[in-house]
Amino acid sequence: MCEIYFEQPWNCGGEDNCTAAGHWHKRTYWVGNGEYTCDEYSDGDHDVVEADEMPTLAEVEASWCEYAEWVVDNAQDPLGNYYVRRSVKTEELWYFRFSHGINGPVLHAARRRDKQVSFGKLPDHVRQYLNLTPRGRLDDFLDWESFEKAVPGVKPLRWFPVKIEWDKPRTPTIIRFELRRAARRHLRQARKEVLNAAA
Numbered sequence: 001m002c003e004i005y006f007e008q009p010w011n012c013g014g015e016d017n018c019t020a021a022g023h024w025h026k027r028t029y030w031v032g033n034g035e036y037t038c039d040e041y042s043d044g045d046h047d048v049v050e051a052d053e054m055p056t057l058a059e060v061e062a063s064w065c066e067y068a069e070w071v072v073d074n075a076q077d078p079l080g081n082y083y084v085r086r087s088v089k090t091e092e093l094w095y096f097r098f099s100h101g102i103n104g105p106v107l108h109a110a111r112r113r114d115k116q117v118s119f120g121k122l123p124d125h126v127r128q129y130l131n132l133t134p135r136g137r138l139d140d141f142l143d144w145e146s147f148e149k150a151v152p153g154v155k156p157l158r159w160f161p162v163k164i165e166w167d168k169p170r171t172p173t174i175i176r177f178e179l180r181r182a183a184r185r186h187l188r189q190a191r192k193e194v195l196n197a198a199a
Helices: 057-074 124-130 144-150 172-198
Strands: 003-011 024-032 035-039 047-049 087-099 106-112 115-117 160-169
Touching (some): 057 172
16 A cells, blocks of 8 residues: 655756646655655656655755745745635625516526626526526426426516625636735744744
């Protein structure tokens, strides 16, 4: 049985026309069955390495600090080392009017915060929630009867309230800010550990 021994970031410097963000890669060292292996790009291709070729813990930590400094400078995390929420759970109250259609119920009108929203300006998450076809039909229902049965209280051409929960993307500015903050926190913790070890 093999287990991960170390994960270490490394930068290829753009060799071989590398297109990875910032030219960063993650090298994974494994140990098992009495031998060490190295997966240079963490892509499943392992090469056997000798014990004296394995990096030290200090070398691995130094590599991660170098990567953290790059993240602070560039506000990107190509290796996915820092957890930053990319979206937030949001709840919106919408009002819809539906009408009979030849092939099932159709969205007739939409309103949010007392403002009418035209069909062409409906946000994608609303279209997905209602599962609308390009012509505004609710694709989950073949006829009005099945729609009325699944959605109690809905009436033709009457405003009907619907709460829509969705994952709202956070702005790139906030994501960059939090990436930098996470990387700086990492660097502070690493420096603190070095000082404690030296004390």
